[in-house]
Amino acid sequence: MSKRALVVVDVQNDFTEGGPFDPATAGNDAVAARIGRYTARFRGDYDVVVTTQDWHISPADHFVKHAVHCVADTVGAELDPQLSAGAGVDFLTLVDLPLRKGFYADDYSGFNAIDTAGTTLPELLQGAGVTQLDVCGFAADGCVAATVRDAAAAGFDVTLLEDLSGVFAPTTWGETVAELQSHGVKVNGSVLVDSD
Numbered sequence: 001m002s003k004r005a006l007v008v009v010d011v012q013n014d015f016t017e018g019g020p021f022d023p024a025t026a027g028n029d030a031v032a033a034r035i036g037r038y039t040a041r042f043r044g045d046y047d048v049v050v051t052t053q054d055w056h057i058s059p060a061d062h063f064v065k066h067a068v069h070c071v072a073d074t075v076g077a078e079l080d081p082q083l084s085a086g087a088g089v090d091f092l093t094l095v096d097l098p099l100r101k102g103f104y105a106d107d108y109s110g111f112n113a114i115d116t117a118g119t120t121l122p123e124l125l126q127g128a129g130v131t132q133l134d135v136c137g138f139a140a141d142g143c144v145a146a147t148v149r150d151a152a153a154a155g156f157d158v159t160l161l162e163d164l165s166g167v168f169a170p171t172t173w174g175e176t177v178a179e180l181q182s183h184g185v186k187v188n189g190s191v192l193v194d195s196d
């Protein structure tokens with residue numbers, strides 16, 4: 001039987017309200033709480049749950065291209081506490097693989113994230129026998145999109161959970177969805193409904 005993983009991309013304080021990209025990140029605290037709620041409820045449906053974090057130590061010209069964000073070991077780089085608030089438990093107790101990326105360069109894709117031994121996300125997923133991925137987080141049209149593109153190219157059966165992701169540029173989101181679908185990525189809602 002195929003195994004499933006949930007990949008929660010870059011749900012970090014600097015990508016929410018009050019961070020350096022505000023107001024483009026408005027509403028993301030609520031999305032983070034929703035991710036927490038979803039993960040707590042459906043943890044049993046996933047063989048593996050992964051988080052990625054942008055974790056910049058000295059990321060070359062990344063801070064020329066973007067506002068300074070997610071500097072290693074700062075509050076801005078920490079996971080949004082709304083994940084735990086939504087889950088009703090410490091979110092990290094639901095996570096098997098907390099991974100990081102972007103130490104010394106741009107790393108938009110969660111597929112470049114590594115564990116403390118330096119093993120990459122695709123290596124960890126393949127080692128665990130995972131073939132199906134549900135991906136969510138921030139930004140839907142940024143690092144989440146980069147992650148699902150790489151996942152589809154690597155042969156995973158991949159779904160972007162749209163209602164568990166924060167869009168950075170709403171006016172171009174439709175084009176991004178079409179482009180991702182052209183690569184075989186499914187773009188769906190989660191099974192949570194608004195009353196949940």
Ligand SMILES: [Zn+2]
Pocket residue numbers: 054056062069070102107
């Ligand atoms: Zn970054």
